[in-house]
Amino acid sequence: MTSTASAATGQDRTQQATVPQFAVISGAQVRRVLQGREKEIVELVETTYRLHGAGASVNPPSYFLRFPDRPSARIIALPASIGGQMCVDGLKWISSFPANVAAGVPRASGVLILNDPDTGYPFACLEASIVSATRTAASAALAADRLSSGRGRPTRVGFVGVGLIARYIHTFLAGTGWSFDEIGVHDLSADSAAGFRGYLEQSGTAGRITMHDSAEELIRSSDLIVFATVAAQPHVTDLSWFAHNPLVLHVSLRDLAPMILLASTNVVDDIEHCLKANTSPHLAEQLTGNRDFLLGTLADVIAGRVTVPADRPLIFSPFGLGVLDLVVGKYVYDKVMSSGDLQVIDDFFHELHRYG
Ligand SMILES: NC(=O)c1ccc[n+]([C@@H]2O[C@H](COP(=O)([O-])OP(=O)(O)OC[C@H]3O[C@@H](n4cnc5c(N)ncnc54)[C@H](O)[C@@H]3O)[C@@H](O)[C@H]2O)c1
Numbered sequence: 001m002t003s004t005a006s007a008a009t010g011q012d013r014t015q016q017a018t019v020p021q022f023a024v025i026s027g028a029q030v031r032r033v034l035q036g037r038e039k040e041i042v043e044l045v046e047t048t049y050r051l052h053g054a055g056a057s058v059n060p061p062s063y064f065l066r067f068p069d070r071p072s073a074r075i076i077a078l079p080a081s082i083g084g085q086m087c088v089d090g091l092k093w094i095s096s097f098p099a100n101v102a103a104g105v106p107r108a109s110g111v112l113i114l115n116d117p118d119t120g121y122p123f124a125c126l127e128a129s130i131v132s133a134t135r136t137a138a139s140a141a142l143a144a145d146r147l148s149s150g151r152g153r154p155t156r157v158g159f160v161g162v163g164l165i166a167r168y169i170h171t172f173l174a175g176t177g178w179s180f181d182e183i184g185v186h187d188l189s190a191d192s193a194a195g196f197r198g199y200l201e202q203s204g205t206a207g208r209i210t211m212h213d214s215a216e217e218l219i220r221s222s223d224l225i226v227f228a229t230v231a232a233q234p235h236v237t238d239l240s241w242f243a244h245n246p247l248v249l250h251v252s253l254r255d256l257a258p259m260i261l262l263a264s265t266n267v268v269d270d271i272e273h274c275l276k277a278n279t280s281p282h283l284a285e286q287l288t289g290n291r292d293f294l295l296g297t298l299a300d301v302i303a304g305r306v307t308v309p310a311d312r313p314l315i316f317s318p319f320g321l322g323v324l325d326l327v328v329g330k331y332v333y334d335k336v337m338s339s340g341d342l343q344v345i346d347d348f349f350h351e352l353h354r355y356g
Contacts, residue, residue: 038175053299
């Protein structure tokens with residue numbers, strides 16, 4: 001007997017377990033569900049951070065598959081499980097091949113598998129790059145909102161590295177009520193910078209757009225700075241560029257020299273996760289031998305367990321949690337199912353009787 005996953009993951013856990021049907025959800029379907037729902041997704045991400053902060057999730061370390069012959073590439077496995085009302089298990093399997101970009105192919109690609117918590121059966125495979133970009137941007141917009149309260153809302157934003165993630169972050173900031181007087185853009189690639197400028201102009205943003213030749217110029221003239229590069233090691237090393245105490249969304253994690261973190265207030269999404277894989281916080285820990293430079297997590301800030309000082313630069317470094325992908329993926333699954341557009345693969349699970 002098979003069922004859709006909503007029945008299998010429904011309230012009545014005492015029912016006899018049934019094998020869920022297996023569905024495939026395309027990027028086009030994912031995009032249709034998520035587009036224009038920025039506020040709702042930011043709320044979902046906030047709820048997930050709270051649940052994760054309260055221990056209602058299982059989120060082991062991400063596993064990095066790397067290749068000796070392709071050192072810039074990697075594929076990351078992010079397994080996770082979340083309880084509460086959402087109640088779903090799963091895995092995001094996402095590649096990063098930065099060399100794709102020169103050939104006009106996006107850097108990241110991936111799939112998200114959702115598993116039924118009753119039977120363990122996978123019940124859906126979703127295109128994951130849009131889910132991933134969406135949860136990353138929602139987390140950034142949430143952090144910008146919560147971390148700027150008490151220090152004044154920034155009106156000058158600057159983006160360092162302007163690929164897909166920067167575009168999603170801008171869309172999420174705009175979609176959750178942010179507007180800017182000035183938008184600074186800096187990218188090593190003139191094509192990327194021009195593409196992002198084109199996106200901004202099309203999006204109808206009112207702010208003045210300035211293209212910066214250097215990261216220094218952009219940082220000095222922005223109150224909110226978004227790093228979304230593919231830098232493998234720190235390329236921003238001068239603390240004096242941050243003398244105006246900006247809020248920094250350090251989404252690409254490896255741009256800032258550890259000395260800059262050590263002179264700043266640092267907030268992360270998850271301490272154990274973030275102090276790995278040579279992120280800038282990991283380098284700061286290696287340099288000092290301790291974690292004293294961390295104020296806490298975004299969940300700590302949201303819950304009021306820590307107070308964010310306004311007299312230092314404030315840096316948010318989100319490692320990116322698999323639970324966020326799961327929750328956004330399950331949200332998409334539920335919407336596609338309720339609209340009747342779920343594409344089920346008939347007979348995906350075939351050997352369902354132990355002895356034939
Ligand atoms: N923390 C998270 O949860 C999370 C989630 C998703 C992606 N990311 C990270 O976000 C980053 C951006 O992803 P994307 O898909 O937009 O990549 P992308 O390849 O589309 O864009 C990256 C851009 O950065 C530019 N760049 C590289 N080095 C630079 C430098 N030193 N200074 C200025 N510009 C530079 C490139 O020219 C490119 O335009 C990646 O590092 C990715 O790993 C983080």
